Amino acid sequence: MMRAACLLLLLLLGLPAARAQEAAAVPPSLTAELSVRRVEVTTAFSGAEILVFGATERLIGPEGDEVLVLVIGPETSMMVRQKVNAMGFWINGPSARFNRVPSYWALASTRPLTAMLDRVERADLRLALDQLPLVQLGAQGPTFRNALANLQQEAGLWVDRDRPIEVSGGRLFHARLPLPATVAHGLYQVQVMLVRNRRVVARQELRLDVVRTGTSAFIADVAREQPVLYAIACIIMAGLAGWIGSVVFRRG
Template identity: 55%
Template sequence: MPAPPPAPPPQPAAARPPLVAELSHTRVEITTGFSGTEVLVFGATERLLGEGGDDVLVVARSAVPEPMVVRRKTRVLGFWINGASARFRQVPGFYLLTGTRPLHDMMEEEERRTKQLGLEHLQMAAAGNQDEEFRAALLQLKQSAGLWHEEDEPLRVSGARLFRARLPLPATVSTGDYRVEVMLVRDGRVLARQELGFTVNRVGTAARIADIADERPVVYGLLCILLAAFAGWLGSVLFRRG
């Protein structure tokens, strides 16, 4: 009898990716009662995280930058009026950075600047006035509104390889697409990265009100005036009866 054909060689096992990440949800819906929410980023790494091991860095931002004007208030004859201003052509409406350690402990200054990581290295070119004071004012405004964060508190690590991070979205968050970059950092360098995304949309009554405001601003303005007048009249009637 002829000898049986030799068995095929075993297939090499697929290499495990050094980093795997996912989002808790990819769609955030804004209703009339929306008061903010959070998106959870979670994942795992091949090597251990923490001291002597790898680091994970998470950066979330709005996908499309937006222009913004910062004005200095000037007091003239007892009145506050708009003074000098700076127009920033492209700034992220939302920006959040967090990691297993503070960013300055993970990477050297040159690496952070090259990759534009951290609030101090955001690209915010101003048209007209180049005074550093306006950049500082923009930074303060965004941080006060809860739209820009650079978290010093590390993201949560479990079992030395599993991680999760919270991305808080305030009630003032804008609609649109958002990009989340999850990076694996080793010896101060980005070894691997994964890009995720989610969308913020208005739904229900909030969406209809926004559509009227965008498409028919005059009608929207008249409706606001009528509602304010009705609220004032109703309040006066109730207080008079009381």
Template identity: 55%
Template sequence: MRAGSLLLLLVLLALPARAQDALVAALSQDAVEVTTGFTGAQLMVFGSTEAPIGPGGDEVVVVVHGPNRPTVVRRKVPVLGVLWVNGPSARFADVPGFYFVAGTRPAWQLLPEVERHRYGLGLDALPLVSTGARSPAFRAALLELEVLSGLWVEDSQPVEIAGSRLFHVRLPLPAGVPTGDYRVEVLLVRSRQVVARQELAFRVDRVGTADRIASVAEDQPLVYGIACILLAAFAGWFGSVVFRRS
């Protein structure tokens, strides 16, 4: 048995014994601290099942939602052939700041479309309601932007199985992950139905200098803007002095 699988087994044995539960899951940590040098983090979702996992048996799907926020997608349009200005736009009221889904197999292979949409499993199943421009191109553009940013991740890696009843998956959080509360759902699928579900949570918070800078930017935007201008001016002056001497 690999060292990682052995560690996972030991952690699972430490969980409360609840033999009657078909699914038991946990997180490697329930808090992530964002500092000025934050380059991303990685959590682990792990657990065990009552019945064997794999083809012909139970399957596991993990879905993670970050804090929602409104998002506007705009289309640039040309003016006089030389200028580009904002054109039609679509406003999405509740867009997940982070989204991750993975399973022992892709969710579309495990569940009917109705069930997938009920649990929001898959980028095509996200309930992205918009106002303004109605073209589906705006939804497609939003999906592309979020995927490229690394904030929306679908089936980038499978949920791994160890010892037929143990499972785990690594949850990658990019450097630009938003702060707030995150909800993790672990679903047990049997015969194309969700038969057990466990909800977990963790929080991402700024700490130290990063928190103070963010607080000033939100509470005193004028002061923050002036400070940025002064800092940029000083950096330009200092750079000119250094290069002049060299």
């Protein structure tokens, strides 16, 4: 009788610990989705918006979980030239070529990153423009990289300002990130991360396809596949435009 009571007591004492271990083994829950998976770029395209929404298992807030969204566009190469003054004329000087440049980069979070993640975690995830793994060829130095960042930010292609993620009902969230009219076509990687205790504990990756359609797609295909024909067509169109303009103004 005493032995059975001891066994029962041990089972009762061990039950909460077993439940805690079972709960710890369950991965954090994060569900996210895009409002659209495909953005069509036409000649009338003036920009769009990436809408990311989802839900978490626990409450979102300073004392609970946090969410951040990172969008990265297809990689490209860019050239940055420095202008130099030679006898009163501005001419092209040293230049640097950058490879593996994300054509689009934007970040949104429920709070500023410094309040959500520690420095090591931010560096590992490269959650800053100055931590992008760009390959710089030609002229060296931070001046060219800073110039590249300024150009991309002015064009709205690199969004490094803290954009807030809106929270509803404690567990539902959504983020809106702008796509400018000059956005590149291709596959965009959308990463939704769940942050707990200043570390990323869950991640979901989504894909957004930006495609050219209609006349813009035809022009882009001709320029890429038949550059000589494209150049001749541009010269002819420019000549026609000049001739029509001269006729109109002559009549006026």
